Amino acid sequence: MKVEIQGRVQPRYGNVKDAFAAQFATGEEIGASVAITVDGESVVDLFAGHADPARTRPWQRDTISHVYSVTKAMTALCAHRLIDRGVLELDAPVARYWPEFAQAGKGGISVRWLLSHRAGLQALRTRLPPESLYDWSAMCAALAGEKPVIEPGTVGYHPITFGWLVGELVRRIDGRSLGRFFREEIAEPLGADFHIGLTPEEEARAADITDFAPPPELAEPFKEMFSADPPLLVLAFVNPSGFGSHNLSVHRRAEIPAINGHGNGAALARVYGALARGGEIDGVRVLSRESVERARALQAKGVDPLMNVPLRMALGFWLTQPGNPEFAMGPGRNTFGHPGAGGGIGFADPDARVGFGYVTNRMSSSIAVDPRPRALFEAFYAA
Numbered sequence: 001m002k003v004e005i006q007g008r009v010q011p012r013y014g015n016v017k018d019a020f021a022a023q024f025a026t027g028e029e030i031g032a033s034v035a036i037t038v039d040g041e042s043v044v045d046l047f048a049g050h051a052d053p054a055r056t057r058p059w060q061r062d063t064i065s066h067v068y069s070v071t072k073a074m075t076a077l078c079a080h081r082l083i084d085r086g087v088l089e090l091d092a093p094v095a096r097y098w099p100e101f102a103q104a105g106k107g108g109i110s111v112r113w114l115l116s117h118r119a120g121l122q123a124l125r126t127r128l129p130p131e132s133l134y135d136w137s138a139m140c141a142a143l144a145g146e147k148p149v150i151e152p153g154t155v156g157y158h159p160i161t162f163g164w165l166v167g168e169l170v171r172r173i174d175g176r177s178l179g180r181f182f183r184e185e186i187a188e189p190l191g192a193d194f195h196i197g198l199t200p201e202e203e204a205r206a207a208d209i210t211d212f213a214p215p216p217e218l219a220e221p222f223k224e225m226f227s228a229d230p231p232l233l234v235l236a237f238v239n240p241s242g243f244g245s246h247n248l249s250v251h252r253r254a255e256i257p258a259i260n261g262h263g264n265g266a267a268l269a270r271v272y273g274a275l276a277r278g279g280e281i282d283g284v285r286v287l288s289r290e291s292v293e294r295a296r297a298l299q300a301k302g303v304d305p306l307m308n309v310p311l312r313m314a315l316g317f318w319l320t321q322p323g324n325p326e327f328a329m330g331p332g333r334n335t336f337g338h339p340g341a342g343g344g345i346g347f348a349d350p351d352a353r354v355g356f357g358y359v360t361n362r363m364s365s366s367i368a369v370d371p372r373p374r375a376l377f378e379a380f381y382a383a
Helices: 011-025 070-085 099-105 111-115 130-134 136-145 161-174 178-190 216-222 232-238 249-253 265-276 289-295 371-382
Strands: 006-009 031-038 041-049 261-263 300-303 310-313 336-339 345-349 354-360
Touching: 006 011, 011 031, 011 041, 011 371, 031 265, 031 371, 041 265, 070 111, 070 161, 070 178, 070 261, 070 265, 070 289, 070 336, 070 345, 099 136, 111 161, 130 136, 130 249, 136 161, 161 178, 178 265, 216 232, 265 345, 265 354, 354 371
Parallel strands: none
Antiparallel strands: 006 041, 031 041, 031 354, 300 310, 336 345, 345 354
């Protein structure tokens, strides 16, 4: 069945629409959206397919989808807003703002280390009950009491804990939850349809996603997921494990700021379009120009000790890795953004002043830059 590609695209970038259509024709997609801005102007805003794997609900312009770790960059933006205001200092200890965090030898861990995935808290060793995933207080208490699993200061990607760590820092300083702070400070002023914790009205627009399975190189450790002593890699991703499907209301409505953001391509392109222009778009300033430069500056690089993948980390953002297709976000050498497990991605290219966003509900096994958005941004840059 031929899928109609909807939305708009400037004629110059018609090859992006062609590449998008090809992915539906080959069955790579169920539903998806892609958007691109250039110097603040929307030049691509496309969507197509269905909002559920059974293909009973058409994907609409206002459909939003779960984007896994794409959420982390939105969470980091909240911390950068506070840094801009002078109420959060990068090189201050986290415990200055969150005193309980100093337990278990963590008193010297800085805000900078937290934002650049160097806190050493990728996993919680003690198994927690599934309902803990949706209990903010329980997760923050567990993290405050936990001893680092690797040496603090060492780069090691925090797949789930990053959201509570940064989110609690924001809550302690500002008083608002991370989801509310993001909504009021970033999403609403920009008009960006991105959310961390859905209302019932927003949930009605959410696409159902397929299950995510880890890539083959990471699948072996997950066979021990239910053992008495699972590997740290497993604990980093599934402790606590929640109640199963990420399509459940309990998951969508919770604030899990590392993984359960919902949005569409246009929202991501809008946010990153602002960052690509030094923090401002259409008169709305997300961050100061100085803050954007600080946020995208290289903080650490190395091979992740749990996933065995190369990392170049800024402050809450992944930095592009030219020459490595799985970790390159376009041809620019200064691109920064964040991919999400399953395929979603958003990034800013400050040299070309480009903001890019892509979301899908057909989860691949990708944990970095998925081939589907790669084909789309390669088509764009070729134009």
